[in-house]
Amino acid sequence: FPRYFLNSLIVSVAITLGQLVTSTLAAFAFARMNFRGKNFLFMMVLGTMMIPSEILLIPNYVIMSRLDWINTYKALTFPSLAGALGIFILRQHFMTFPQDLEDAARMDGCSRLRFLISIVLPNSKPALSAVSVFAFINSWNAYIWPLLATRDDTMRTIQVGLAAFKDAQ
Numbered sequence: 001f002p003r004y005f006l007n008s009l010i011v012s013v014a015i016t017l018g019q020l021v022t023s024t025l026a027a028f029a030f031a032r033m034n035f036r037g038k039n040f041l042f043m044m045v046l047g048t049m050m051i052p053s054e055i056l057l058i059p060n061y062v063i064m065s066r067l068d069w070i071n072t073y074k075a076l077t078f079p080s081l082a083g084a085l086g087i088f089i090l091r092q093h094f095m096t097f098p099q100d101l102e103d104a105a106r107m108d109g110c111s112r113l114r115f116l117i118s119i120v121l122p123n124s125k126p127a128l129s130a131v132s133v134f135a136f137i138n139s140w141n142a143y144i145w146p147l148l149a150t151r152d153d154t155m156r157t158i159q160v161g162l163a164a165f166k167d168a169q
Contacts, residue, residue, distance in 0.1 A: 004161030015139040023086030031094035049084045075149040086131040093127035
């Protein structure tokens with residue numbers, strides 16, 4: 001049981017941090033930058049929310065097995081490092097910052113990345129907290145993917161381990 005708990009903690013923290021980084025950068029690009037196809041790409045990201053996760057199980061498993069990552073932390077974390085929900089929440093929040101604030105920062109010599117790190121992120125703690133909670137809970141409660149991606153008891157997460165304990169009775 002302690003090993004299952006540790007595995008779940010490692011996987012959930014890694015996925016949460018990964019989703020925070022990827023969602024923040026993608027959301028900032030969608031909210032504050034202008035590039036060709038921005039709206040189309042954002043609609044594609046939102047469209048991925050409509051795809052049931054069960055449909056991606058076989059392609060993800062094939063990719064992980066070809067990379068020889070089955071039964072590793074990489075297999076448990078990499079497929080979940082980006083999330084459309086986090087991108088959507090953060091994009092909507094980043095769009096609330098006035099353009100004048102970014103213009104003033106740029107006049108003071110602030111780059112876009114510096115604007116994101118120094119001004120946007122410190123003022124986005126509630127949105128970042130919401131994304132963190134959603135990512136952590138979803139990764140902690142994951143059952144099907146950790147069941148498929150692990151073979152040994154030493155790599156199983158707590159949800160898979162509890163199911164194994166239940167079935168052992």
